[in-house]
Amino acid sequence: SQQGEEDPQALSIQEGENATMNCSYKTSINNLQWYRQNSGRGLVHLILIRSNEREKHSGRLRVTLDTSKKSSSLLITASRAADTASYFCATGGDSSYKLIFGSGTRLLVRP
Amino acid sequence: GAVVSQHPSWVICKSGTSVKIECRSLDFQATTMFWYRQFPKQSLMLMATSNEGSKATYEQGVEKDKFLINHASLTLSTLTVTSAHPEDSSFYICSALGLAGEVWSNNEQFFGPGTRLTVL
Numbered sequence: 606s607q608q609g610e611e612d613p614q615a616l617s618i619q620e621g622e623n624a625t626m627n628c629s630y631k632t633s634i635n636n637l638q639w640y641r642q643n644s645g646r647g648l649v650h651l652i653l654i655r656s657n658e659r660e661k662h663s664g665r666l667r668v669t670l671d672t673s674k675k676s677s678s679l680l681i682t683a684s685r686a687a688d689t690a691s692y693f694c695a696t697g698g699d700s701s702y703k704l705i706f707g708s709g710t711r712l713l714v715r716p
Numbered sequence: 717g718a719v720v721s722q723h724p725s726w727v728i729c730k731s732g733t734s735v736k737i738e739c740r741s742l743d744f745q746a747t748t749m750f751w752y753r754q755f756p757k758q759s760l761m762l763m764a765t766s767n768e769g770s771k772a773t774y775e776q777g778v779e780k781d782k783f784l785i786n787h788a789s790l791t792l793s794t795l796t797v798t799s800a801h802p803e804d805s806s807f808y809i810c811s812a813l814g815l816a817g818e819v820w821s822n823n824e825q826f827f828g829p830g831t832r833l834t835v836l
Contacts, residue, residue, distance in 0.1 A: 638824070647722075647809060647829040648760075693759060702748060702813055704825060709782045 609694050609707025617713040624681040628694030629674075635697050638704070639679050642691045651654040651679075651692075652695055684714045719743055720812050722828035729800055730836055737795045737831045739810030744814035745790035750825060751783075754807040766793040800835045807832050 609630045618624050628637070636655045640648040654661045654670045654677070661668045667680040681688055691711050695704040719742040729735050739749055747768045752760040764785055765773040772785035784796040793812075797804055811825035 627787060640827075645807070645830075645832070648811075648827040650826070687782055702825070703750065703762060703765060704811075705762070706752075709759050711757075 609696060609705060609713070611692075611694060611707040611710045613706070613710060615711045616712070617715065618684055620684060620686055621714050622684055623712070624684050624712055626679045626692050626694075628677045628679070628707045630677075630696050630705075632696075632706070634672070636679050637668075637693045638697075639666075639677075639698065639714065640693045640695060640706075641670060642693065642709075644682070644690070648693070671689050681712075684712075686716045688712060697705045718826040719828045720746075720810065720828040722808075722831050724831060725829060726832040726834075728834045728836065731801050732799055734796055734798045735800055735833060737797075737808055737810075737833075738794070738795045739812070739828050741791045741812045741826070744812075746793075746814040747790060749787060749793040750800060750811045750813075751793075751795050752809045752811070753786065754809060754830075756807075760809060763795075768793075797833065800833070802835045805833055805835045 609628055611628045634654055634656055638653045639651040641651055642648050652663045652668050653688055654668050665682045670677045691709045693709045694707040697704050718723040721740045725739045727735055749766040751763045753763050754760045762775050763778045766785045768787045768790050772782045782798055787793040807830050809830040812826045
């Protein structure tokens, strides 16, 4: 079952601007991960944040996690045209290691 | 490291035929692999969990007799779509969890590049 909802569904920005995507989930989690998917391709793992962490950085990426609100955000700073892709959050909750994916945000970065 | 491959990358078949998709972990052993299906402009939906040496665990609503999964070795899982119909046309993606401590403890799945199935 799909438990994550992301907003916005689509986002169009100018190169150089920041992009923020939000993810909400329903049940308790062990960790939350963000993935990128270029059109028609597989997924690329971007970053993992554990339930006891509040913020994490990786290069131009910043992820926050608010377990009280069951939400996370992904910020891409100084966006580039190559960042154009779909971005998915995915939550992992139990020992089965299953991931439940959010609905995704389609990001378009205009040159 | 942690590369997962899928074969074929795309396949077109006639309605009623069966199609086998392979998922391989190339540089690590994977006791657990996952199969997902993704329709255009939608998210990934988990179909089943494939465990080496045991029966797969299917998600609710996924027909196990239609989507046969075999995880015969620590580096290979196969998904067979039996008697495929046009509504089975989709992008099928697998992922793998490794035995390596880092992969296991981080719950990081490594994804294959996907297989696009088109049923005519």
